[in-house]
Every structure is written in C-alpha cells, then in structure tokens.
C-alpha cells in the first residue's frame with residue numbers, strides 16, 4: 001500500500017524480479033488502469049498486481065478493480081487476505097496466474113485446493129498482517145513445504161542473500177520482499193522513512209490491532225504507541241480509527257514526518273543498512289546467496 005507504484009514495480013521487474021503494483025494504492029479502478037499502463041511503459045518484463053482483501057473502514061469496489069486488472073492485460077495477480085475464492089475464480093477464468101499470499105499452512109492448502117498457481121507465505125516477522133498465530137518463517141516455510149504441491153514463495157523477514165539461501169533450503173522457490181524494497185532509491189516514499197529504516201533495528205516494530213484480531217506489524221512510532229495504549233484499555237476500534245486511517249499514513253509518507261501516522265514495516269529493518277538501487281540490491285542478494293551455496297555449504301560437505 002502506497003509504495004507499490006509503477007516506478008518501483010518496473011524497477012524490480014527490470015532487475016529480474018516480479019514487481020507488484022498494489023491495486024488499492026490507486027483511488028479508483030480507472031487510476032489503476034493508468035498506473036498499470038505506466039508500468040507497461042517502464043518495463044517489457046512481466047509484473048503483477050496485488051489485490052488485498054482485508055477488513056477496511058470503507059470496502060473498495062473489488063469487482064471493478066478486478067476488471068481493470070483483467071482489461072489491462074496483466075498476466076499475474078497476487079491476492080492477499082481472507083476469502084479469496086471469488087477473486088481467484090474470476091482471474092483464473094481469464095487465464096491469469098494467481099499467487100495467493102497467506103499466513104497459515106492451512107490457508108495455503110485451502111488456496112491450493114481453490115486452484116491458485118502458487119502461494120506466498122508470510123511468517124510472523126513480516127510487515128503488515130502476520131495473522132494471529134505468531135508462527136515464524138523458520139517453522140512456517142518447511143511446514144508448508146511438507147504439505148504443498150504447488151510452488152511457494154517465502155515471505156516475511158527477507159532482505160539479503162542469507163535470507164534467500166535460507167528460504168531455498170527451507171523448501172521455498174524464492175522470496176517475497178516488502179520492507180527491504182522500501183529502502184531503495186526507486187521506492188516512492190520520503191527519504192526520512194528510508195533513513196529511519198536504516199537507523200532502526202529488529203526491535204523497532206509494534207503489533208497493533210491484536211485486540212481486534214486483525215494484527216498489523218508497523219514501524220514503532222508515537223502513533224503506534226498511542227494505539228497500543230488505547231487497545232490496552234480495552235477500547236473499541238472506533239477509538240483508534242482517526243489515528244490509523246490510510247489517508248493519515250499517506251500524509252506522513254509525503255511530508256516525511258515518520259510520527260504522523262502508522263506505516264507498515266517489518267523486523268527485517270534490523271538487516272537494512274543502506275539505500276541501494278533496486279538493481280544493486282537484487283544483484284547483491286543473488287550473488288551473496290550463490291556465495292553461500294558455493295563456499296559455505298560446499299565447504300561443509302567437503
């Protein structure tokens with residue numbers, strides 16, 4: 001949300017990854033059509049669109065967003081959130097490949113039965129919504145690998161070559177990264193946020209909304225602490241709504257005030273020490289993972 005725009009998605013795809021435009025960052029389906037067109041002008045490589053299905057203060061017109069994605073010729077969609085069936089079936093009926101992102105092995109299996117082409121599984125480390133069961137990737141990824149037949153991406157806490165190597169060893173086909181891509185030259189957010197991620201460590205996040213059973217991992221700041229204090233008093237969501245609304249978060253991202261609203265970030269901030277271009281970051285991750293396999297692992301074997 002807010003960061004998955006054409007420029008960043010195209011940079012990821014041009015560097016050999018699968019960039020994602022996030023549908024709901026755009027205010028309406030026509031704006032999404034324009035954003036997809038911009039991305040198509042910036043890259044001739046495949047990219048995807050994320051459609052997030054989450055409880056929200058005002059539910060968006062999902063069917064119209066889906067139609068914008070289909071009409072624009074996008075070939076890959078990442079769905080995220082609960083009850084994806086209607087969305088998955090619509091996309092699949094148009095031959096679109098669907099990656100469903102989830103936070104539990106049983107949800108991954110249910111998505112597999114639904115006919116998705118791949119899953120992406122977020123461990124507890126992740127930015128955004130980790131679910132309510134607090135299972136870290138070190139357990140979740142191999143547990144899912146034991147049961148799934150379709151390809152799986154490991155998500156949550158990945159930001160360097162060690163993470164990529166670990167994900168492959170645990171049984172994933174690749175990694176999904178959110179927070180790490182936010183601290184790149186191309187990420188469309190104020191420099192203060194990128195620097196804040198460099199200056200933060202692995203303890204710099206809060207889990208808010210736990211008492212509403214809609215946990216969200218965000219960067220710890222004055223607002224996340226205020227939300228936790230209100231939740232700690234057993235008060236309802238209505239009492240925090242003004243603090244957490246998306247428009248407020250966006251104002252902060254634009255003005256550069258990291259304490260203005262809540263903003264999503266994961267524990268992987270503890271592994272972020274610079275602000276490279278996307279191409280530099282991805283080349284480094286792949287090279288470091290290869291070095292681990294060719295030197296460290298092969299050294300162990302000999």
Ligand SMILES: Cc1cc2nc3c(=O)[nH]c(=O)nc-3n(C[C@H](O)[C@H](O)[C@H](O)COP(=O)(O)O)c2cc1C
Pocket residue numbers: 001002003022050052079080081101122125126127128129155156157158176177178179180182263264265266267268
């Ligand atoms: C700023 C930001 C916004 C995000 N917005 C969404 C979103 O709208 N929909 C979604 O499915 N995931 C969203 N995520 C979660 C990522 O897609 C991904 O699952 C997560 O970042 C992986 O964990 P990591 O940050 O440790 O890499 C967001 C993540 C970040 C950092």
